[in-house]
Structures are given as structure tokens and as C-alpha cells.
Amino acid sequence: MKVLVTGGAGYIGAHVSDLLEKNGYQVRIFDDFSNGLERRTKSFADIYSGDITDRQAVLKAMDGVDAVIHLAAKKAVGESVSNPLKYYTNNVGGTMNLLAAMSLKKVSKIVFSSRLRSIHQVRRMQLQRAIQLSRSRHMEPPNFSQSS
Numbered sequence: 012m013k014v015l016v017t018g019g020a021g022y023i024g025a026h027v028s029d030l031l032e033k034n035g036y037q038v039r040i041f042d043d044f045s046n047g048l049e050r051r052t053k054s055f056a057d058i059y060s061g062d063i064t065d066r067q068a069v070l071k072a073m074d075g076v077d078a079v080i081h082l083a084a085k086k087a088v089g090e091s092v093s094n095p096l097k098y099y100t101n102n103v104g105g106t107m108n109l110l111a112a113m114s115l116k117k118v119s120k121i122v123f124s125s126r127l128r129s130i131h132q133v134r135r136m137q138l139q140r141a142i143q144l145s146r147s148r149h150m151e152p153p154n155f156s157q158s159s
């Protein structure tokens with residue numbers, strides 16, 4: 012099984028990648044090295060250097076992948092307050108890109124790690140509701156071709 016680890020050159024991602032490899036998984040690392048270290052990825056051959064907000068790069072990296080562990084994110088609390096748009100674009104936009112690429116390539120397994128503190132209580136409730144909804148069978152878009 013091939014696992015795409017986004018943020019695989021990061022602190023958590025490098026440990027996750029090592030553990031995956033030790034347990035017999037094939038690992039592909041995707042990282043823009045904005046906060047990742049090359050020395051952490053030295054033992055890996057399958058490395059994509061790219062930005063998670065770059066749709067084409069993410070789509071290319073998704074080829075032949077069976078599952079995704081998503082750890083590519085910016086996490087500096089101070090900067091997220093002074094420059095929220097940068098964080099929204101990177102973390103939310105990047106995740107949306109990733110999910111779109113997964114959908115196109117029919118990859119359905121994902122592990123996503125984030126800090127709960129980064130999600131406001133209300134958002135958490137909305138997220139839980141969204142998860143509940145996605146688990147139900149009522150997510151099909153309405154069929155506007157049918158008259159009501």
C-alpha cells in the first residue's frame with residue numbers, strides 16, 4: 012500500500028513516514044520544505060517537492076496512491092493571528108485541494124491531524140455535523156432536472 016504523507020519533511024510527518032516504512036508501507040512524501048528539513052527525508056526516494064495549494068502538483072503526487080496522511084500545515088499561532096489569510100489559504104485551501112485530488116483519483120482513505128485549539132468550538136460542532144451528514148446517505152446534490 013502506498014501512502015502519501017503531506018508534510019512528510021516536518022516534525023510529525025518525518026516520524027510518521029519512518030514508522031510507515033518500518034511497517035512495510037510504501038511512502039511518498041509531499042512537502043514544500045517551507046518548514047521541513049531535507050535531512051529528515053534522506054532515507055526516502057519517493058519525494059515530491061511541491062506546494063499543497065498547487066492543484067496540479069497535488070494531483071500529480073496522487074498518482075498510484077492508496078491512502079493519505081495529511082500533515083502539511085502552517086502552525087505558528089502568532090503568525091496565524093497577524094496573517095490569517097496566509098493560514099486560511101495554506102491550511103484550508105491546501106486541504107480542499109488535497110480532497111479534490113483524492114476525489115479525482117478515487118483515493119478514499121485519509122488521516123488528518125490538526126490541533127483542536129485551531130478549531131473554534133462552533134466550528135467543531137459544524138465539523139461534527141458535516142461528518143455526521145457525510146456518513147449518512149443524504150449527501151447527493153439535489154436533482155434540479157426533476158420538477159417538484
Ligand SMILES: NC(=O)c1ccc[n+]([C@@H]2O[C@H](COP(=O)([O-])OP(=O)(O)OC[C@H]3O[C@@H](n4cnc5c(N)ncnc54)[C@H](O)[C@@H]3O)[C@@H](O)[C@H]2O)c1
Pocket residue numbers: 017018019020021022023024041042043044045046047048061062063064082083084085086101105124125126
Ligand atoms: N507538533 C505537534 O506537537 C503537533 C501536535 C498535534 C498536531 N499537530 C499538527 O500536525 C501537523 C504537522 O505539525 P508539525 O509539528 O509536524 O509541523 P511542521 O511545521 O514540522 O511540519 C509541517 C510540514 O508541512 C510542510 N508544509 C507547510 N505548508 C505546506 C504547503 N503549502 N505545501 C506543502 N508542504 C507544506 C512544511 O514544510 C513542514 O515540513 C500540523 O497540522 C499540526 O498542527 C502537531
